[in-house]
Amino acid sequence: MITVRTSPCFSSRYFALIPAAGIGARMGGTCPKQYLQLGALPMLRHVLDTFAGAAVIAHTYLVVSPDDGYIDALLADAPHLYDRVTLLRAGGATRQQSVLNGLQLVPADAQDWVLVHDAARPGLTGAMIDQLIAAVGEDAVGGLLALPVADTLKRSDGERVGQTVARSGLWAAQTPQMFRHELLKTALTLAQDVTDEASAIEALGLQPLLVPGSTRNFKVTLAEDAALATLILNGTP
Numbered sequence: 001m002i003t004v005r006t007s008p009c010f011s012s013r014y015f016a017l018i019p020a021a022g023i024g025a026r027m028g029g030t031c032p033k034q035y036l037q038l039g040a041l042p043m044l045r046h047v048l049d050t051f052a053g054a055a056v057i058a059h060t061y062l063v064v065s066p067d068d069g070y071i072d073a074l075l076a077d078a079p080h081l082y083d084r085v086t087l088l089r090a091g092g093a094t095r096q097q098s099v100l101n102g103l104q105l106v107p108a109d110a111q112d113w114v115l116v117h118d119a120a121r122p123g124l125t126g127a128m129i130d131q132l133i134a135a136v137g138e139d140a141v142g143g144l145l146a147l148p149v150a151d152t153l154k155r156s157d158g159e160r161v162g163q164t165v166a167r168s169g170l171w172a173a174q175t176p177q178m179f180r181h182e183l184l185k186t187a188l189t190l191a192q193d194v195t196d197e198a199s200a201i202e203a204l205g206l207q208p209l210l211v212p213g214s215t216r217n218f219k220v221t222l223a224e225d226a227a228l229a230t231l232i233l234n235g236t237p
Contacts, residue, residue, distance in 0.1 A: 021091020143209030
């Protein structure tokens with residue numbers, strides 16, 4: 001287990017890192033899902049605009065695939081992002097590798113916090129970012145937005161119910177997930193096949209803080225998710 005120590009001698013800074021190198025195969029679209037149009041803007045623009053508009057975020061780093069053919073046009077249509085977002089063409093085969101590659105390129109010291117956010121969660125708001133940062137504060141480990149599980153959970157046995165799973169104490173992880181730069185880089189370097197940053201931190205024997213998130217901050221995975229996200233972003237009740 002790694003022991004985390006903090007120092008009160010430095011003021012904290014907050015950076016965003018957005019892995020956007022996936023292809024979104026389950027959406028079945030003609031382009032990676034982060035470029036899917038949701039209302040007037042592509043999904044990824046909604047995310048970038050949210051972080052760019054958050055005064056507490058010092059800078060945003062966007063990690064895309066080296067052969068991404070869509071990002072240049074997206075950024076060309078958003079000149080207000082030029083001094084707020086740095087593009088890193090360093091995406092890997094997995095989310096874990098993309099985030100790790102990004103962390104290795106970000107010029108941050110060990111006192112800086114990194115907020116890793118899914119490009120496919122366009123419902124994030126500046127208030128949620130502020131809430132996460134305020135709740136985590138100078139916590140020794142870090143934390144993430146998450147929601148207590150409300151549905152009854154079933155484990156399948158083929159096409160039938162094999163078992164009902166008790167939902168007490170279960171949370172559905174969201175993003176951003178907020179950890180110190182060097183700690184997160186170490187965790188992702190050592191971790192094996194994790195699907196989020198908190199899992200890598202947990203593998204070190206540490207316990208991230210759970211911060212209540214919002215149902216608005218869901219992950220767009222299927223076509224019907226995109227339709228719901230569009231309604232929310234358009235302000236439709």
